[in-house]
Amino acid sequence: MTQLALVIDLNxxxxxxxxxxxxxxxxxxxxxxxxxxxxxxxxxPTGTFFNRVxxxxxxxFPNTQTVHFPKSCLHCExxxxxxxxxxxxxxxxxxxxxxxxxxxxxxGCKYCSWACPYGAxxxxxxxxxxxKCTLCVDRIYDETLPEAERKPACVLACPTSARLFGDVNxxxxxxxxxxxxxxxxxxxxxxxxxxxxHYLPRRKANITIHKDELTRVxxxxxxxxxxxxxxxxxxxxxxxxxx
Amino acid sequence: MHPAFSVIFLTTLIGVGQGLFLALYTGxxxxxxxxxxxxxxxxxxGYGSLLxxxxxxxGLIASFFHxxxxxxxxxxxxxxxxxxxxxxxxxxxxxxxxxxxxxxIHISGWNPVLFALSADFIVxxxxxxxxxxxxxxxxxxxxxxxxxxxxxxxxxxxxxxxVINYTLLGMxxxxxxxxAFAAFVESDLINFYGGWAIVLTAFAFITRSxxxxxxxxxxxxxxxxxxxxxRHKNIKQKAQGSMGGSFNTREYFHGAKxxxxxxxxxxxxxxxxxxxxxxxxxxxxxDMFGLFALAFIVQYVGLIAERxxxxxxxxxxxxxxxxxx
Numbered sequence: 112m113t114q115l116a117l118v119i120d121l122n123x124x125x126x127x128x129x130x131x132x133x134x135x136x137x138x139x140x141x142x143x144x145x146x147x148x149x150x151x152x153x154x155x156p157t158g159t160f161f162n163r164v165x166x167x168x169x170x171x172f173p174n175t176q177t178v179h180f181p182k183s184c185l186h187c188e189x190x191x192x193x194x195x196x197x198x199x200x201x202x203x204x205x206x207x208x209x210x211x212x213x214x215x216x217x218x219g220c221k222y223c224s225w226a227c228p229y230g231a232x233x234x235x236x237x238x239x240x241x242x243k244c245t246l247c248v249d250r251i252y253d254e255t256l257p258e259a260e261r262k263p264a265c266v267l268a269c270p271t272s273a274r275l276f277g278d279v280n281x282x283x284x285x286x287x288x289x290x291x292x293x294x295x296x297x298x299x300x301x302x303x304x305x306x307x308x309h310y311l312p313r314r315k316a317n318i319t320i321h322k323d324e325l326t327r328v329x330x331x332x333x334x335x336x337x338x339x340x341x342x343x344x345x346x347x348x349x350x351x352x353x354x
Numbered sequence: 355m356h357p358a359f360s361v362i363f364l365t366t367l368i369g370v371g372q373g374l375f376l377a378l379y380t381g382x383x384x385x386x387x388x389x390x391x392x393x394x395x396x397x398x399x400g401y402g403s404l405l406x407x408x409x410x411x412x413g414l415i416a417s418f419f420h421x422x423x424x425x426x427x428x429x430x431x432x433x434x435x436x437x438x439x440x441x442x443x444x445x446x447x448x449x450x451x452x453x454x455x456x457x458x459i460h461i462s463g464w465n466p467v468l469f470a471l472s473a474d475f476i477v478x479x480x481x482x483x484x485x486x487x488x489x490x491x492x493x494x495x496x497x498x499x500x501x502x503x504x505x506x507x508x509x510x511x512x513x514x515x516x517v518i519n520y521t522l523l524g525m526x527x528x529x530x531x532x533x534a535f536a537a538f539v540e541s542d543l544i545n546f547y548g549g550w551a552i553v554l555t556a557f558a559f560i561t562r563s564x565x566x567x568x569x570x571x572x573x574x575x576x577x578x579x580x581x582x583x584x585r586h587k588n589i590k591q592k593a594q595g596s597m598g599g600s601f602n603t604r605e606y607f608h609g610a611k612x613x614x615x616x617x618x619x620x621x622x623x624x625x626x627x628x629x630x631x632x633x634x635x636x637x638x639x640x641d642m643f644g645l646f647a648l649a650f651i652v653q654y655v656g657l658i659a660e661r662x663x664x665x666x667x668x669x670x671x672x673x674x675x676x677x678x679x
Contacts, residue, residue: 131595155598163595165675167578169586180582182595182675195504197430197440216429219422222439224605225355228507228576230672233601239422296583299671301575302507310583 114188114208115246116279116307117266118286118295119181122314124273126164126179133268134162134183134244141249143214147237159235161244162265176313181274183265184231184244185298185306186210192223192232201241208280208307209248214240228302246276279307355508356605357665360420365498366527366657367413368446369520372491373528374406374535375453377550379484381532381543386481388474391542399480400460402535403453406528410450438504442497449490456483495521502668509572510668515565522558523626523660527653529554530630533637534646548638548646552631555653559627562660566619569667581674591678602676608666618663625656 138161139146148158162183169176186203190210193201200216201223203209212223212232217240224232224241232243247263250256260267266274277286286309289295295309378399384390393399418424427443434440459465459480470476499520502511529551536543578589594603608615630653637645 128595150598157596157598157600160596160600163600164593165591165595166593167582167584168590168592169584169588171588177592178582178584191505191507194433194436195439197433197437197443198426199432200429216426217423218426218430220420220430220439221422221605222437222501224601225508225670226505228671230602230606230670230675234422234605298583299507299576299580301580302671312583 112208112280113206113278114186114280114307115251115277116186116208116286116309117183117246117263118275118277118279118289118309118311120273120275120289120293120311121178121180122273122293122311123271124164124179124181124269125271126166126177127270128164129268129270130181130265130274131160131162131164133264135160137247137250137264138245143249144235144238146242147235149236159233159242161233161242178313181265182229182231183308184210185229185304185308186244186246188305188307189303191302191304192227195222195226197222207278209246210243211245211248212241212243214238214242217241228299228304229306251276279309355665355668355670356608357662358420360416360418362658362661362665363416364413364420365520366654366661367409367416368494368498369524369657370527370531370654371406371409371413371453372449372494373525374409374531375403375456375528376488376491376525377529377532377547378402378406379456379488380550381546382481382484384546386475390546393541393543395539397461398539398541400457401539402532403457403460405531405535407450407453407457410446410453414446414450438497438500442494442501445490445494445497449487449494452483452487452490456480456487459483492521495524502664507576507671508668509574510569511664513565513568515561515568518561519558519565522554522561523657526551526554526558526626526630527650527657530634530646530650530653533634534643534650537637537641537643537646544641544646545638548634551649552634552638555627555631555634562626563623574669574671576671576674578674578677581671591675594676594678602672606670606673606676610666615663615666618659618666622656622659622663625652626660627656629653630656 135146146159150156151158162181165180165182167178167180169178186209190203193203193210198216198218200213202211204211219234219239221234232241235242251261251263253261262276266276275286275289277284279286281287289311290309293311295311297306297309381390382399385392418427421427430440430443432440434444465478465480467476467478468482496517499517503513503516506512529547533544533547533551536547579585630649633645633649637649
């Protein structure tokens with residue numbers, strides 16, 4: 112069974128928020144209605160977003176790491192937000208595992224947002240329905256787009272390729288490969304929600320260098336300097352002779 | 355969580371309605387088995403049930419203010435197989451309808467005898483309808499409370515004590531109202547209802563205190579480390595992705611200062627339990643309607659504070675992602 116998902120590489124995310132703006136731009140322009148904003152250019156701006164980038168500082172100075180953490184709906188394989196919905200507006204698609212909200216059925220009771228431990232759902236204050244990441248369901252199957260562009264807007268926008276998109280249940284997909292090879296993990300595994308989205312951890316590229324490797328024992332210069340330099344008017348044969 | 359007054363009024367008002375109906379039906383049942391005197395006026399149970407219905411309707415109206423699209427509320431009966439909210443949406447109107455039928459049977463006097471279990475125990479239509487409605491009343495308590503108790507990561511709510519407290523607090527307030535009602539119509543059931551109101555309030559005090567003690571000792575399963583998947587004790591949030599707050603910062607935080615938060619706890623403990631028990635005791639000695647009514651009103655206002663605290667105390671794991679605003 113297909114389970115589409117994102118894999119987010121915290122090792123290369125630079126926190127530029129391109130995924131946030133790209134997501135907002137694509138999804139606010141869709142046929143399902145815009146994502147409302149309030150006071151966008153004023154004090155206390157707020158609005159509906161499917162995707163946010165947060166920043167955390169790990170450790171204490173001077174041993175700190177800054178981690179940029181993109182956060183959107185994780186499209187859980189056991190989504191706790193779906194069974195609590197009284198109307199069936201919240202549902203998980205059989206064919207590709209995307210968790211969606213039917214805006215025409217949602218009564219705006221917010222119960223699903225209480226039932227999501229990740230806080231991935233937001234009520235749209237204008238449309239009064241619950242909204243969340245759709246994995247750009249309106250673009251990934253759009254055959255009028257070139258095949259390379261049939262990906263979520265955030266994935267296409269990421270300048271460092273920190274966001275990967277694919278089927279996590281297909282062992283040969285790029286996302287499965289990355290999860291396997293680079294220690295992909297799920298958020299809050301303690302609640303059994305089985306998030307489909309995975310995160311790749313910060314990875315340090317360490318190599319061991321011994322001291323003697325920093326100086327070449329067979330450095331030809333060492334040999335060369337043992338002999339006096341030839342005079343300016345003398346002939347030199349750099350390529351064949353050693354001084 | 356951010357307490358929503360629509361839900362606070364819904365849960366407390368229907369609790370009173372359910373409790374009042376259960377009190378009235380207990381009175382009727384006891385009179386059939388001759389533990390209590392039969393009420394001469396057939397309207398006692400009838401008008402009492404209509405009073406219960408007033409509270410249920412008020413609660414239902416309050417609940418609509420919680421919805422973004424109240425006109426679609428009918429859709430919420432669809433997923434009763436999985437959703438406790440959907441089950442509540444079905445049981446509440448059923449309970450209201452049956453309460454109305456029960457009231458009408460008593461007021462109209464059309465109450466045919468169905469069968470007799472023995473020479474003394476005659477089952478008439480109102481007794482049968484009341485029995486069905488009693489099942490609905492308890493089902494409604496379970497549905498309402500399970501909406502909260504079934505969310506396992508809201509650890510303050512995820513306990514059987516939530517169901518017990520909703521049931522006992524609803525019954526306590528309903529019996530307090532029934533005592534006031536009995537005093538108002540000068541029925542001889544004042545002592546029965548007043549006494550049981552005190553007993554139920556005492557039981558509710560024990561179970562609500564147990565929940566408070568349990569919640570004060572909760573060990574949270576999630577922490578910032580499991581939330582973002584980085585194994586370190588010292589993680590500080592530097593940005594939450596928005597400058598002016600978002601749904602996440604509004605819906606899941608109660609926003610009250612710690613001093614206010616604590617004082618609401620003590621306020622509801624005094625107003626729901628201590629003061630009503632004292633007032634009911636004095637009222638039982640004097641049979642004064644005003645004191646019974648005051649006991650109910652104080653307890654109901656206390657229940658609003660209790661429900662506020664119930665919601666505010668729940669600590670949603672998503673708050674881990676919103677530590678620095």
